[in-house]
Structures are given as C-alpha cells and as structure tokens.
C-alpha cells in the first residue's frame with residue numbers, strides 16, 4: 197500500500213510520528229500492522245536551513261524531507277498537483293519562500309496534499325499565510341514571535357535616528373562627490389525629550405520602547421489591549437487612545453501586524469491629525485501605511501522625514517519614496533542578522549519537532565490558540 201510513509205520497526209524510530217496518527221491524519225484505513233510498525237512522516241522544506249544545522253538534523257532523523265524543484269508559484273502548483281509532495285504532513289516555510297509559492301492561500305492549500313496538518317512559519321509576521329483557510333482545513337500554523345524583537349527594534353532605532361538627523365540627504369550628497377550637498381543641510385533633531393508614539397506594543401514595540409528610553413525619549417503607546425501596569429511602569433510608557441497618540445507624538449513607530457483591520461491604518465486622515473513635521477518609522481509591514489497618502493504628506497511637509505524598512509508592494513517601491521531625499525530606506529532587513537536568523541530558525545524547527553513528536557507546536561499563532 198502506498199500511503200506516503202516508510203515503515204520502520206519501533207526500535208529504530210524513537211519518538212517518530214506514530215503510524216496510526218499519521219494514517220488517521222490522511223484518512224487512511226487502519227491495518228493490523230499499525231501496532232507494531234511506525235512510519236516516517238514527510239516534511240516539505242521550502243527554503244534551505246542556513247544556520248541551525250544540528251537542530252535540523254533532529255528533524256531529518258524523524259522525517260523524510262522533500263524540497264520542491266520549482267522556483268515560481270505556477271511551477272510549484274504544478275509540482276504539487278503532480279503528487280510530488282504526497283504524504284507530507286508538515287511544511288517549513290520562510291518569508292523569502294514566497295517567491296516559490298506566492299501567498300500561502302486557499303489555492304496553494306487545496307493543491308497541496310490533504311495530509312498536510314501543520315505549517316511552521318519562520319518569522320514573526322505571518323500575513324503571507326491565510327490562517328483562516330488553514331484553520332478551515334484543520335492545519336495548525338506556528339510563527340516565531342520574540343526571536344525578531346532585538347533585530348527589528350535595533351533597525352527601528354537606526355531608522356528613527358537617521359530620519360531625525362536627515363541623514364539620507366547628506367549621505368547621498370557625499371556619495372555624489374558633493375560633501376554636504378550644494379547648500380547647507382537642514383539641522384537634524386536629537387531624540388532626547390521627544391515623544392515617541394508606538395503603535396503596537398507587542399514584543400518589538402516593547403523592545404523599541406526600552407531602547408528609545410535609553411535615548412531620553414518619552415514613550416506613549418496605543419495597542420489593542422493595554423499592557424499591565426507593571427509593564428507600563430517598567431517601560432515608563434503611557435497608554436493613550438489612537439487619535440491622542442497621533443496628535444501628541446514627535447515621532448511615530450509602527451510595530452503592529454498586518455491584518456485586514458490594520459491595513460492602511462495610517463492614511464490621509466491619520467497623517468493630517470499628526471503634528472506638522474512628524475517623523476515616521478515603519479519596520480512592520482508596508483501596507484499598514486497608505487503609501488500614496490504618505491508621499492503626499494512628505495511633499496506637503498506634514499511629515500518631515502521617514503525611515504522605512506517595509507513597503508506596500510515589495511520589492512517594488514513607490515518611485516516618489518525612492519526619489520525623496522527625506523526618506524531613509526532599507527530593503528526589509530529587520531531580522532537580517534546572523535543572531536536573529538539563527539533564533540528564528542531554531543524556534544521554527546522546535547515547532548516542527550514538537551508537532552512531529554507531540555502533535556502540537558509551542559508557538560501556535562494567536563488565531564488558533566483555542567484550536
């Protein structure tokens with residue numbers, strides 16, 4: 197019988213996916229041999245492991261690992277439809293693997309074999325994965341919260357300081373052989389004593405608050421849920437309403453996930469409520485801001501400068517952001533450090549390991565906590 201699992205005697209397969217669970221997960225009839233033999237599950241690996249090699253070896257000792265040969269969505273769907281991934285029970289995916297699969301949406305899920313029960317996403321933001329479609333198909337999803345906090349907040353502070361100091365203008369002039377430019381550059385601003393508004397007070401927002409405090413900034417924040425008083429006290433962060441946050445900050449840092457309710461949460465109306473000359477930093481997701489409205493606000497001087505690591509249609513960048521010298525840009529590098537990538541891989545692999553051995557990852561996405 198070809199059910200996509202290799203049989204092994206139990207002595208050789210400590211802790212692997214028990215065959216009866218595996219069989220019931222793909223709806224196969226139980227047979228008399230299940231009690232004595234275990235199966236090796238198959239895992240679909242969508243991007244090579246770059247750092248956590250010894251942890252990945254523990255997965256390889258538990259599972260057959262399959263990698264796609266495709267490099268674009270159309271080919272990936274055809275490869276899945278050909279049965280190349282049949283029998284896979286779990287997927288290990290990354291932000292970068294979107295180039296192979298496109299968004300992990302209902303079409304991808306329906307083309308992959310129905311044996312898939314788990315997706316380990318290496319990353320904190322999982323807006324590339326249609327969690328509702330996964331839930332409807334009984335597929336668990338995990339992400340890697342916490343692992344990205346230092347890396348992303350460090351870049352956020354760099355963008356904040358750089359935008360406050362108008363660094364892109366002088367940096368471009370210098371590279372252009374024009375020292376500080378053709379006219380005296382505008383003076384920058386020090387962060388000390390300025391109000392930093394943080395929209396989204398999860399792990400990255402809190403990390404950003406601690407670091408900005410070290411630069412003498414006053415912290416105000418708005419979040420779906422208010423933090424407990426001890427955390428607010430530790431961060432010296434004042435909770436305010438959304439409009440109050442917008443109206444009262446000298447700089448705004450966006451640190452919230454992209455969902456249908458946060459898409460374009462900063463648009464024309466919100467920008468007009470902010471102090472003239474405000475500085476904005478976005479290390480979260482581009483679509484949290486309406487880029488067209490941002491471009492207008494930069495042109496009118498309502499926003500004096502921005503530091504952006506993320507964009508609405510990556511890797512495309514709005515030409516008026518690219519051409520504006522008051523825009524400090526980095527190409528989605530928030531987590532792009534050896535240490536952060538290592539931590540992300542370790543947690544994504546741990547989630548996969550937990551799923552294969554216990555049926556449950558440790559950091560399941562919040563929408564599925566009650567699943």
Ligand SMILES: O=CC(=O)O
Nearest residue numbers: 319320321344531
């Ligand atoms: O953007 C990076 C992440 O969501 O982890």
